[in-house]
Amino acid sequence: MQSVSTILRRRARIAIVLFALFSTAGVWAAARSSEDIFKKWLTWQHLFGDDRLDAGRNVDAELSLKLWTALPVELRPQLGFIGLPTGRQPTEADFNASAAELKAVYREIDSDMGAFVARLQRTGFSTEALNQREESGQRTATSEDYRMLLDALLSREESKDTDRALLAAANRMYEYAFSESGFPRFRQNLDQARYRSIARLFWSNIWYHLSGTGWRYWHEDALNALRTETDAGKEVVYIAGGTDIYHLIRRGVYRIRNIDPIFPSQTKYYSEGWEFLIKGAGPDGGLGDEIAFSSGALRLKLKRTGYVENGSFQTPTLSNQASVTIPISTTTWKIYDAENKEIGYYILERRFATQEDFTIGANRALLISFNELAYVADPGPRGWGIDPSKFARNFVVHVKQLRKPVSRAMILNMRAAEESDFSFIRLGTSID
Numbered sequence: 001m002q003s004v005s006t007i008l009r010r011r012a013r014i015a016i017v018l019f020a021l022f023s024t025a026g027v028w029a030a031a032r033s034s035e036d037i038f039k040k041w042l043t044w045q046h047l048f049g050d051d052r053l054d055a056g057r058n059v060d061a062e063l064s065l066k067l068w069t070a071l072p073v074e075l076r077p078q079l080g081f082i083g084l085p086t087g088r089q090p091t092e093a094d095f096n097a098s099a100a101e102l103k104a105v106y107r108e109i110d111s112d113m114g115a116f117v118a119r120l121q122r123t124g125f126s127t128e129a130l131n132q133r134e135e136s137g138q139r140t141a142t143s144e145d146y147r148m149l150l151d152a153l154l155s156r157e158e159s160k161d162t163d164r165a166l167l168a169a170a171n172r173m174y175e176y177a178f179s180e181s182g183f184p185r186f187r188q189n190l191d192q193a194r195y196r197s198i199a200r201l202f203w204s205n206i207w208y209h210l211s212g213t214g215w216r217y218w219h220e221d222a223l224n225a226l227r228t229e230t231d232a233g234k235e236v237v238y239i240a241g242g243t244d245i246y247h248l249i250r251r252g253v254y255r256i257r258n259i260d261p262i263f264p265s266q267t268k269y270y271s272e273g274w275e276f277l278i279k280g281a282g283p284d285g286g287l288g289d290e291i292a293f294s295s296g297a298l299r300l301k302l303k304r305t306g307y308v309e310n311g312s313f314q315t316p317t318l319s320n321q322a323s324v325t326i327p328i329s330t331t332t333w334k335i336y337d338a339e340n341k342e343i344g345y346y347i348l349e350r351r352f353a354t355q356e357d358f359t360i361g362a363n364r365a366l367l368i369s370f371n372e373l374a375y376v377a378d379p380g381p382r383g384w385g386i387d388p389s390k391f392a393r394n395f396v397v398h399v400k401q402l403r404k405p406v407s408r409a410m411i412l413n414m415r416a417a418e419e420s421d422f423s424f425i426r427l428g429t430s431i432d
Contacts, residue, residue: 028282034293037273038246041216046160047247049220050403051168053110054103056156064090064098070152072145078130078197080123081105105153109169113176114185117198126189126197134197135423143425146204167217170209171403173202183413190422200424207427210370210401215269221403222367223251229365229398230255230344237364239353240372243271244400245346250298254335254344259353261326265318278331278350279307285331299338302346306332313351326350353384358391366397373399373406374428377414382426388412 035042057063064082068090071079077086083101084090090098108116120126134142154165176182189195189202208214226236230253238245241258248256262270262278273291280286285307293300309327317323328351335344358376360366368376376386388411395408414427 028280028284028286029288029290030276030280030286031290031292032273032276034246034291035295037276037291038243038271040271041244041246045216045218045247046163047218047220047223048164048167050171051164053154053165053168053172054106056161056165059103059106060099061092061095064095064102067152068095071149075145075149078125081119081125086124109153109172113172114182117176117186117189120198120201121189121195125201126195128194131193131196134200139425142200143204143208146201147208149201150205163217166205166209167214167219167401168403170206170214171219171401174206174210174402175404177202177206178410178413178417180407180409180413183410183416187417187420190417190420196422199422203424203427207425207429211374211428214401215369215371217401218247219401219403222398222400223247223253225398225405226365226367227252229253234363234365236367237357238367239357240368242266242269243274243277244369246271249293249300249335249346256344256346257349258347259349259351259357261313261315261352262350263315263318263326264324265320265322277333277348278329280304285329291333300343301336301340302333303336304331305334306330353386355386355390358386358388358395358397360392360395367400368397369400370402371428373397373411374414374426377411378418378426378428379415380418388415 064084067082068076068079068084076084080086081101082105083094083098085094105116105119108119150166150169151162154162154169156162156165177186186199186202189199226248230236235255235257236248236253238248238256238258240260242260242262245256245258262274267274276286276289280289286304287307289304291302293302307329309329311328312325313328315324315326329349331348331350333346333348334342335346337343358366375382375384377388378384388408391408391411393408396405398405
């Protein structure tokens with residue numbers, strides 16, 4: 001039988017251990033502000049609604065002259081689509097006549113992309129000879145020219161207004177090129193050499209305004225749709241979302257699961273607090289850490305309530321020419337309102353996405369950025385190894401930069417385009 005003194009000593013040791021554990025948690029826990037963790041998103045990210053592309057500027061002879069003089073000389077032979085002669089210097093009468101064609105062009109880009117493509121085909125925008133020159137030339141220069149063309153057509157007085165218009169145009173180009181109804185007609189621009197310059201016009205602007213610079217944009221319609229999904233009780237599964245949750249939370253999306261390996265070579269695509277979001281200081285991974293949202297009328301708090309590791313994975317050689325071993329981890333943050341009531345959660349799973357992650361259901365809505373969508377669709381060695389043909393027939397995914405969700409059929413059309421004979425720039429970039 002144990003003596004009273006032995007029992008007391010054991011209780012004392014247990015008390016000391018418990019005190020040390022609780023003291024350590026208190027020492028290591030940190031409180032940060034959302035402005036500190038997500039500062040980059042406050043300054044870099046823009047939220048854009050849709051835009052009317054057939055309104056907002058004077059369409060007259062002066063605009064036609066401005067386009068003629070502003071665009072590279074190399075593009076002048078292709079300006080028949082706005083009613084300008086392609087074999088000589090336009091006259092004042094030509095610029096006056098061009099105004100009516102320009103008005104039609106704006107209407108078509110806004111609401112009838114099929115008519116716009118037909119116009120480009122009909123007016124000699126693309127020829128076999130031009131295709132040969134572009135195929136043997138610099139792809140970057142060609143892409144820049146076609147981006148400059150759309151920019152000249154849609155530019156506004158304020159740069160943010162121009163960005164909004166270009167995002168709207170890229171949305172319409174994507175919808176037409178890869179929709180179930182549009183893709184069969186658009187595919188002739190991929191398959192026939194005489195029309196491939198039209199495909200390059202689309203590719204250049206879809207890539208740049210949805211991936212190249214548009215990777216940081218949010219479409220208001222996507223945010224609103226995600227709010228509707230979460231209000232219906234669904235969890236938003238953000239595949240390869242990095243640290244891009246600031247505007248989701250501000251919009252009222254409070255059930256978020258993020259799946260991303262978070263490569264340390266990609267810090268330019270993360271906000272400043274990316275490491276803190278994954279793991280805090282101390283042996284428990286930062287349990288008790290808090291992030292306060294207190295800008296404007298929003299009063300929320302994220303509190304880290306879980307951090308577990310389950311093995312590790314080895315990255316391929318990254319863009320910084322290094323390969324690293326990364327823990328497979330799950331970090332859980334609970335979300336509390338101003339009255340300290342739990343209203344949701346943010347779970348970060350640090351790992352690669354799998355085929356199963358693209359399963360839809362009554363309790364989950366999928367979200368992805370366009371850049372990453374391009375790699376889901378890519379059937380080549382640089383793709384993710386995901387097979388969209390195995391997605392459910394009613395599959396849809398919300399895309400950060402798009403005004404409408406993307407269907408299984410559209411992703412399969414993207415894959416078919418990648419497998420076609422058309423070869424130009426990729427629709428996605430910088431994955432590692």
